[in-house]
Each structure stands twice: as C-alpha cells, then as structure tokens.
Amino acid sequence: MPINWFGETIWIPWQWGLLFVLPLIFLVMFIAACFLTKNTYACPICGHCFRKKWYHLIFSAHTMGDRWLRCPQCRKRDWCSLKEHSL
Numbered sequence: 431m432p433i434n435w436f437g438e439t440i441w442i443p444w445q446w447g448l449l450f451v452l453p454l455i456f457l458v459m460f461i462a463a464c465f466l467t468k469n470t471y472a473c474p475i476c477g478h479c480f481r482k483k484w485y486h487l488i489f490s491a492h493t494m495g496d497r498w499l500r501c502p503q504c505r506k507r508d509w510c511s512l513k514e515h516s517l
C-alpha cells in the first residue's frame with residue numbers, strides 16, 4: 431500500500447493500514463451510536479415515538495432527518511422522522 435508522505439511515496443504492508451483504519455472506523459461508529467441511541471423517532475403510520483438500539487440505527491438507511499426503521503408498535507417499516515435530537 432503506497433502512502434504519500436509529504437511528496438515521498440513510502441510503501442507499507444497493507445495490513446498496517448488496516449490496523450490504523452479499523453480502530454478509527456470503530457471509534458467513529460461508537461461515537462455516532464452513542465448519539466443515535468439518544469434520538470427519538472416517530473412512526474409516520476401510527477405516530478408512536480420510540481428509540482432504537484444502536485445496531486438498528488447504524489445499519490439503517492437514512493437521510494438528514496428520516497430513518498428507515500421498523501416501528502415497534504405497528505411493526506411496519508417506513509421512513510421515521512427524527513423527533514428529538516440528541517445534539
């Protein structure tokens with residue numbers, strides 16, 4: 431894996447790059463999850479407000495305010511809008 435270090439190209443084994451990148455990805459996901467679990471979402475079908483576990487939120491499709499989630503009350507999947515923001 432070539433790394434451009436101030437104009438000089440140095441070669442390091444690609445496994446090393448993985449070693450640096452993986453903990454960083456996990457850290458970012460962990461911080462994001464901490465904030466996400468505090469968010470409350472509202473079901474557009476029945477109006478039920480709910481919170482989801484971090485593993486539901488991390489892997490769900492989302493836009494700026496809406497998230498593709500299953501409502502725990504009516505069991506329907508839809509775009510649930512963000513009701514309360516943790517930030």
Ligand SMILES: [Zn+2]
Pocket residue numbers: 473474475476477478501502503504505506
């Ligand atoms: Zn619902």
